[in-house]
Amino acid sequence: MGRLWLRAGLLALMTSLVPLGSAFAHCVVGNRFFPATLNVDDPCVADELSLPTISSFKTGDDPAARELDISGEFSKRITDRFGVSVGSTWSQLRTPGSPTVSGFQNLETAFQYQLLKDATHEFAMMASLDIEWGRTGASSVGADPFTTTTPTLLFGKGFGDLPAEVGWLRAFAVTGGLGYAIPGSSSTTSTDPDTGDPTATQNPRVLQWGGSLQYSMPYLKSAVVDLGLPDVVNRLVPIVEAQFSTPVGNTIDSGTKTTGTVNPGIIYIGDKYQVGVEAIVPINRDSGGNIGVIGQVHLYLDDIFPNTIGRPLIDTSAIGKGN
Template identity: 60%
Template sequence: MSIHLWRAGISVLAIALVPLSRTDAHEIVGNRFFPATLGIDDPGVNDELSLPTVDSFKTGDVPPVRQRDISGEFSKRITEDFAISFGSTYTFLRPIDPTAAGANGFQNFETTFKYRVFKDPAHEFVMSVGLSVEWGGTGAANVGADPFNTYTPTLYFGKGLGDLPDTLSWIRPIAITGQIGYAIPARRSTTTISVDPDSGDLTADAEFHPSVLNWGGTIQYSMPYLKSSVVDLGLPDFVNHLIPLVEATLQTPLSNTFTSGTQTTGTINPGVIWVGNTFQVAVEALIPINRQSGSNVGVIAQLHLYLDDIDPRGIGKPIFGPAVQPASPFPRN
């Protein structure tokens, strides 16, 4: 397909997706605000910038390696319901052995296409679908970046419990979000040829690249929701901006697992988000679920900017569609 036809196809798709209703900032469904989370993607479609996200942990290698990442992601709405995001990560690898050499470099560049397919304000439910592409060869091989593309179709969802009866009012600030994706590598295996220095014999070693189920979820308790939609306890303003949560991010190889095995790895991430009107700050612990997932507790933190509220008629406006209507993350009765 020529580049002109490709551009024309994208334009037709974008115009077809232009909404007839007005656009709201953030992912607010009824009275429920779904914040951006660190381990999995939130279920919404927004104009936003995560910069920076930083983490530090020890890998599950034997011996383990100290890994530190600095990453950023920019998401831009094409229409009210369709957005494209771009992300990149710079990795520092430091062996525990001080005499061993470390490595620095970018991971592969990533692009995600995301479309919100359903939104039910009365039941605080939202669902989106997406396709993430990791562009092979755009990162450094010495930090583990693959030379081939990986495609991950993903389902995202979020459900607030605000539709529960008043007898369960203390549970209503709870929300659950989740995602399920299937990462498909463009190359099934890589064969490496080595030469025995003594005999001169050639040896071929094959590494198989599995397809992996990426899955996870969050449980959140929104203090802004508690104050605005349940009861005002007269707590300090700082506390009323907090959303404590626990995330789980897990990976399970499902096919082509001859060299990888099928063991699930991942982390459980307890933490907290402080929500403002135009930005949020979050920090979480990274607790490995097994030895293969890591050798100690790590940490991740993020500054996240709401571009749709910072500049609702400029960079925060969908390319096709009306300007966003500023919408506070703090719901009102």
Template identity: 60%
Template structure:
């Protein structure tokens, strides 16, 4: 989810913190399996658990701060097309400046409501809409958790290229996914009052909380799809379970920006996913797009469990409705 906006700085360190929403769903559309990816959410709804997701990177502050996160997220289908997910992240901050104090604590709790609008198996196309809510005041201010709620309506889509003609069969394993969200803080600004130590006069410092466009996408090449739906090259079985991909997770302040500016920040994340019938493991690099996004290449990894395949008649079944078709990459291929 899971890819996240740049947050307000930690008091005393003047830091900008990135907090990745680990994505927590996988989806079958026709012959196409859309795996859970680490930077953005995929376009499907399923019963799943991401635990743990871990990352490590240096922030774009001067001097930079080493940030490490451990996250978990649980998604539960209410119906076949509607799911609710709950996520939490614990953050460790280690300043590179030996005179600065570190900090650790939970980020705000997050809840996402997601509905699958449309699914076209022949064209391997799916789209969904959702609303994510960051519950202000549930995290620690020492790690940048805001005291106010943030609401992010989001559009998700996925498209596989399995409908291409035979002359382009080598492109059929390719798929793209994307999302666009608009994060709206419940509070437009925060004013902090203080006393000038020299004059004794009262001072006021106002920080505006921007509205942020969260956007990104992935391009994937599915080796399971290549073997099952295009051609079996006789590759080792380990290779046939891999999905190499590149993600982009970007944030652009677009309104209420007097103190934040409008600079786009984010990362480009090349990596690979190994998919099994009931779980997957993924690892990606975090490459900042500019100095404000980070000061070196980081890393993120995730173990992701397909609850709807592990226990399709129990915890993996929608609350309303019976079991649905398995959503693992080998069930139909």
């Protein structure tokens, strides 16, 4: 219960801050809008709230457990280019023959910097330092006792700069991310329940990589051709995401097998929010027991609260300008 109030307090504190400046927050690059994706982060610093994100799937354990995750993430711009985010996930695990367990995963934060936005080529790039804080979650649901730091590079590229002759192909876009997860401890020691002897398990360094292929119906209408489709169709973004993890260091116990999922789905873009749903398709048995599902409600805080929490804390655009 103490961890629950800590997470609620952190979220309330950050959302109560009254910013000093203003700038456009969505991931808009030229004519291209990159929606917030459900599995791999989009490449822009923004003011936004994902609440809730709910997923249900079977784990890759033997026997497989049915896992339910409910999470939230709050992202806040400090300046036009620099932002922070904080997120937390509550998990429930149902394993055949074992009691149901539940609890919070470790608290996660990210420090993000917008490296580039090229409007002409619809290209964006962002650097992020992601930190999962050890011992802030419940070990019963798999939360690690050590902190993991993951430097990450994220990008997005729209194809609106292709020749006009290719027509509808210009509505395609891709995003991607590459991170290197570094555990704060090289090994974790536990006690064998049968013998009472201590056992050390090596914690691997992991390459985390993935991306998305998306087709923007809003872009097709506004920048390519208006087909006269219903408004609800013109707000859809069909998408396929993929996320993978490959142990690349300290792999004596983990091995080097890649695990991950492919996530086909669709995102609906509203005026101040978006709603997305995707399937969770494991790429192998170690990645999951069957097909799961993930859904998310995502709020654009710069549109909902344009004069308060939807603006950066510091207006860097005014720095250096005369009165």
